[in-house]
Amino acid sequence: MHNHRHSLECILPEHMLEQIATKGSNAQKQMAMDNISVVYQLRAERAMRASLADLFAPTMPRAADGGKERIVYDVKRGTSLPGTAVRREGDPASADAAVNEAYDGSGVTYDLYKEVYGRNSINNNAMRLDSSVHYRTGYDNAFWDGKQMVYGDGDENLPAEDRLFNRFTIAIDIIGHELTHGVTQFEAKLVYSQQPGALNEHMSDVFGSLVKQYQSRQTAAEADWIIGAGLFTPNVNGVGIRTMKAPGSAYDDPVLGKDPQPAHMKEYVSTPSDNGGVHINSGIPNHAFYRAAMEIGGYAWEKAGMIWYVTLRDKLGENSNFQQCADFTHQTAGELFGSGSLEQQAVKNGWAGVGIAIGGETPEPKGCLEATLRFLGAA
């Protein structure tokens, strides 16, 4: 069954398997060997999927003038993507707020990547930015389907007093978040599971947040660092979906429960749900970025953002974990701003603040070791 895949990666990290395969009892060795081959199978599968993605990459629609081209589609509450084109590049504003938000938000996201990081759209090859709004009814979500952004209207189908979510285009950082999933798909290709998946989410939150700060020309100190501010209706006790400043405190509500994000490795959540907690554990690197950006000061997209962007583009791979992300951002900061620079120091301090030492060995998330031993019959 497919969902075993998610837990397998948590339960049986490869290095641990290798350790057991060399040092365990005979029975343990056999089990470890069996599972190592599964891990290798998964890796081969992923490599194949990644190369397929590369194969399809050239077919991505390209902007007519090789620069910025946006199209917003209306799915009219249906599911057939992309829907009817309702606003094209250069068209005047629509009467539909969701259409304008998708258009403007993808525009600012394009501008940040182009003006600050020298990247020409999602694939760095003028890929057209397609967005579909009004997806299904009562769809309280937004996602990146591998080719385009898709936005629901929240729970517009419920009576006003029961509604928890507004339309998902309402917060520009959600738009930057979805588009950044596209950038990650073309660069680091972080697997959407466990720590690589949480890093995938982290990158989307970082650049989503930077799009919002860039639009408002806010410094790190002026920014609220909230992801999805304005998405909740007044019925919810919360300021947004996540906060990079204080993960775990975005909402605490009788209906939705409490924001489950940790801000430190010692609170890392081991769970098979949500592809291994990709939207939960992203709180840890999110907070490291926030700390680094605050220490550097000024506009966060200029230095901290550049360090993270170059790391995403050039260093991270599909199976990278938090420790590697920390080490790579530290290395990149040294390359961009000098070894021992204030910027590099800030990156080091940022990660230290969430329990990750540069060049160190992040302790295995709690629960994983136990589960492994249980699985192998040793505990």
Add this chain to the structure above:
Amino acid sequence: MDVERIKFERTGGFAGIRLAADFDVSDLPDDLSQTLRELLNALDFPELPARLTNSESVPDSFTYVITVEAGKWHHTVITGDAPENENMQELLELLNRLARKKIKKH
């Protein structure tokens, strides 16, 4: 299959907020339990594979886990949004609404 209980869980999504409900079909209003039975029959639920769609490759998509119980028999299906399957879409929307109502009561 005379369905008695349904367990429903939705995880993932941009917000990463879990939505779950566990209810007796007999507690539902007649029209709803009727619709539910019809949808499960139309889907031939007991014959569905344990994993319908792969949501791992779609960032921020939802993952749904539906368990249907009848006496000692039970079957669990994991699926993504399944936009190509109209009956599954209807079932997911109905279960979502029921889960939201259920939470509201507490």
